[in-house]
Amino acid sequence: MKNVKWVALLLVVLFMFSVAASGCAPKTQSSEKVIKIGFIGPLTGDVKTFGTSTQNAFLLAIKEHNNTVAGYTIQTVIGDDANTATQATAVATKLITQDKVSAIVGSVTSSCTIPISVVCEQYKVPFVTPTATNPKVTMDPDRKTYAFRACFIDPFQGTVGATFAVNNLKAKTAAALYDQGNDYSVGLKDFFSQSFTKLGGQMLDTEAYTKNDTDFSAQLTKIAALKPDVLYLPDYYQKVSLIGKQARDKGIKAVFMGGDGWDSSDLDWATMDGGYFSNHYSADDPSPQVQSWVKDYQTAYGSKPDALGTLAYDATNLVLGGITNAASTDPTKIRDAIQNLKDFQTVTGKISFGADGNPIKSAVILKIDGKNKKSTFAASIKP
Ligand code: PHE
DSSP states (O other): OHHHHHHHHHHHHHHHHHHHHHHHSOSSOTTOOEEEEEEEEOSSSTTHHHHHHHHHHHHHHHHHTTTEETTEEEEEEEEEOTTOHHHHHHHHHHHHHTSOOSEEEEOSSHHHHHHHHHHHHHHTOOEEESSOOOGGGTBSSSBOTTEEESSOOHHHHHHHHHHIIIIISOOOEEEEEEETTOHHHHHHHHHHHHHHHHTTOEEEEEEEEOTTOOOOHHHHHHHHHHOOSEEEOOSOHHHHHHHHHHHHHTTOOOEEEEOGGGOOTTSOHHHHTTOEEEESOOTTOOOHHHHHHHHHHHHHHSSOOOHHHHHHHHHHHHHHHHHHHHTSSOHHHHHHHHHTOOSEEETTEEEOOOTTSOOOOOEEEEEEETTTTEEEEEEEEOO
16 A cells, blocks of 8 residues: 555656656757757847848748758847947857857848957857948958858949949049948948049048037038039938938038948938939849849838848858758858858859958949939949
């Protein structure tokens, strides 16, 4: 009798233990192999439309892969850098050391991606930034071996803008206004100015501001007096909208020009009307790759993808392509496989990485149509 009681008690304990254990078990079956892929973007802060479209596209690319790659079930880990360098460093460190991601897609802006590149190099985890165009993301001054990007770089982007200004707009003079604390803005200002001068144009003035400035009257008063043909504004959509408005109020008639940072549905379309900016792709491109992507994104999210979303889709597929070839969760094996991808087909073209981790790609120039609140294709410029 005593024995029976003990056996019964033992059975109850065993049963309770098994219930508790199954309650704690992850949803995936124990035999299932998992790979963690991180995403970092500005989901809050001054450029949050950039974060939204890149995250949308990242998740869509993973979904189209049926959440699996090389026999692993994909677990995504999302990080927000709020477009500040300190938060970017913190979130990259967390994704790598706590979540143990095998690779990262991100981030969006150069000022965040440059610090992320340092963290990734330290922990030897590869990342592909969809959109950070400053040269220092992959080289500073030596090659950061875990760094890759799906976009062209700013020396090319600045040249493209200057070439269009001289050849298409017949501009003879220009001025630039830039954020002196933003790597992207500083770089693009330099590259545009160098090319514009080399092509025979004259840079009449270059004025600086800082990220928190909201009043640009001192700089714009100087520029207004010089009457440049072009005013180059290499910053993100919020800032250029603000500057554009104040420039017109000062009577500046120059054509506004800028770079990919203008690409947002939240641009002040009326103010920026008639302006031109260099970008990575046009949704009007008739190529089958672009048109089927635009349709897929529109079905999923109800709007056309901007360049950021498109490049995030490409960057995610580059990471998935690397994992497929590596057939491993080991970050260094994935790094090697990404470096070795050849003519990898993406929406924005075929990608092979040079020794510097940068693809060589064409750019487009888009014109702002203020009335219809959209940008239209103006030119395509090859490297
Ligand atoms: N190129 C920008 C940077 O490096 C980011 C960006 C890309 C913004 C594409 C908009 C569109 O900071």
